[in-house]
Amino acid sequence: MRIRTFSSLWMLGSVILILYLGHLYICAMVVVIQIFMASELFHLLRRAHEDKRLPGFKFINWHFFFTAMLYVYGRILSQQLVNTVTSDKFFYKLVSGLIKYQMVICYFAYIAGMMWFILSLKKKMYKYQFGQYAWTHMILIVVFIQSSFTVANIFEGIFWFLLPASLIAVNDVAAYFCGFFFGKTPLIKLSPKKTREGFIGASVATIVSAFLLANILGRFQWLTCPRKDLSTGWLQCDPGPLFKPEYYTLHAWIPQWFPWKEISVLPVQWHALCLGLFASIIAPFGGFFASGFKRAFKIKDFGDIIPGHGGFTDRMDCQMVMAIFAYIYHQSFIIPQTNTVEMILDQIVRNLSFEDQEVLYLKLGQIFQ
Incomplete structure (x- = not known):
């Protein structure tokens, strides 16, 4: 109980400090915890004698992990990222382009990982390797479902x-x-x-x-x-x-x-x-x-x-x-289940380019006139 209490107080103090620093630091804490969770689960089904004969298999796991991270957090934080760079036209265009092609980037990153896995298959180890492949995807589902909802909650307050x-x-x-x-x-x-x-x-x-x-x-x-x-x-x-x-x-x-x-x-x-x-x-x-x-x-x-x-x-x-x-x-x-002005503005910023927003502004002016 003494060791457990000391660890709890240490974790509590760390969390209070991170909460004081703000939303971005809390999200960073969630990402760090998520990486540790994935590491623990990746090691759960590993067999030492087989892993020694599979060089690079751990890297495949982490490739899928960071690809999923790019996709999930890219989708969740795209609006906040756009709002951060709206004052600079160059960065606004860069970020808008990355958000627009994010799904394509993540898809081909995943395909590259799948091809890497197929090329790494070895005789007499197919069952083990495909088991690890399925285990990796289950970990990604468990870890990222939880963390994505957590990050979404943080930015709601x-x-x-x-x-x-x-x-x-x-x-x-x-x-x-x-x-x-x-x-x-x-x-x-x-x-x-x-x-x-x-x-x-x-x-x-x-x-x-x-x-x-x-x-x-x-x-x-x-x-x-x-x-x-x-x-x-x-x-x-x-x-x-x-x-x-x-x-x-x-x-x-x-x-x-x-x-x-x-x-x-x-x-x-x-x-x-x-x-x-x-x-x-x-x-x-x-x-x-x-x-x-x-x-x-x-x-x-x-x-x-x-x-x-x-x-x-x-x-x-x-x-x-x-x-x-x-x-x-x-x-x-x-x-609120009905659309509010703020929700509509969020959709405009998220889905329309800067030029399209200007066009919308002019057309709204015409409608009001």
């Missing part, structure tokens, strides 16, 4: 990244301590150390924490404002109705000695309860899935880079499920 991630951490810590002190009844065979008492105690702690954390985090514009470019300055914006407090008068049956006669609640706190409910009941099954996976390969942890915790994949198993849900929930219940 650090709040939508920090709150879900914090709820998973709270649930994990609460389950550990509730299970350690009160656990008696086993919960699931895949994880013999998990108990029903720990699961129930962690669920209550997570839902309560979701309501309270949303109130605290929702009062900082730095956390709630969306980032529209790749700059690193502090943000100021209209917080919007979700982050404007509503006041509720307490009933007369509240004791007279109670100091507060009314409480303020941010509307986003009611949404946070849904996130907390998911983090406490559904997200732990990501951990159970990972436990079953490790049992299938007879390993204790995916890695050993974090003392007392294992590898990054061990820490991110539930985060992967939570990040996807947070993005889907935000898109479905937070963002």
Whole structure:
């Protein structure tokens, strides 16, 4: 417990520093974690005696990895990149061209990797090599689905990244301590150390924490404002109705000695309860899935880079499920479903060249006249 606690404090301090630095640094942290996760998973099915006879096979894996990274992050961050370089016409044209032909570049990079793989096939090792090829693609799907949704959440506002991630951490810590002190009844065979008492105690702690954390985090514009470019300055914006407090008068049956006669609640706190409910009941099954996976390969942890915790994949198993849900929930219940002026402007900047935007401006002027 001492080693685990020390590692947790070290990770917490590092994350707080990165959160202070801003959106771009948080995305860089996600990319670094993603690289470590891919490395741990790439090594999981490797066989030492066969790898020695397959020089360059690791490079093929990483070629596919960085090709997928170029495609996924290129699609997600294209709008922010355009907004960053709009003041310079040369860089605007360069970036617009790269975005326009990004799919072609990524496609031929993938084809080059496939040809490289085919040319590397060796007799009596076809089954192993094709197994590794399929394993590589499964890793890319698992890692990049999670990370792409995480990065998208960050640019919608650090709040939508920090709150879900914090709820998973709270649930994990609460389950550990509730299970350690009160656990008696086993919960699931895949994880013999998990108990029903720990699961129930962690669920209550997570839902309560979701309501309270949303109130605290929702009062900082730095956390709630969306980032529209790749700059690193502090943000100021209209917080919007979700982050404007509503006041509720307490009933007369509240004791007279109670100091507060009314409480303020941010509307986003009611949404946070849904996130907390998911983090406490559904997200732990990501951990159970990972436990079953490790049992299938007879390993204790995916890695050993974090003392007392294992590898990054061990820490991110539930985060992967939570990040996807947070993005889907935000898109479905937070963002207005009807088109707004801001959404239309984003589409214009993303899909029209500078010259076409000028033409649109002139035609709109004619319509208004």
